Amino acid sequence: MTTAAIxxxxxxxxxxADDKKVKAIYALLEDQIVxxxxxxxxxxxxxxxxxxxxxxxxxxxxxxxxxxxxxTLNDMKQEYFKxxxx
Numbered sequence: 728m729t730t731a732a733i734x735x736x737x738x739x740x741x742x743x744a745d746d747k748k749v750k751a752i753y754a755l756l757e758d759q760i761v762x763x764x765x766x767x768x769x770x771x772x773x774x775x776x777x778x779x780x781x782x783x784x785x786x787x788x789x790x791x792x793x794x795x796x797x798x799t800l801n802d803m804k805q806e807y808f809k810x811x812x813x
Contacts, residue, residue: 741749753760766772782788791799 741752744752779788783790
């Protein structure tokens with residue numbers, strides 16, 4: 728049986744299983760289920776964002792608008808295709 732078929736059978740079973748069986752299955756897998764966390768709860772990630780904002784505001788790092796980034800990427804793409812045709 729393929730993994731996809733096994734998943735489908737498990738989904739179907741869990742949808743109709745009684746509460747006691749669902750709780751038993753969860754108890755078996757609980758330590759393997761990784762809860763999703765929100766980016767704002769990741770202290771290291773938030774600190775990195777704060778540092779990037781600080782550097783931008785201090786003029787250390789340059790920023791680009793979305794339109795500037797799109798324009799630059801389009802220019803680079805056109806240049807790439809010109810070189811590839813030669």
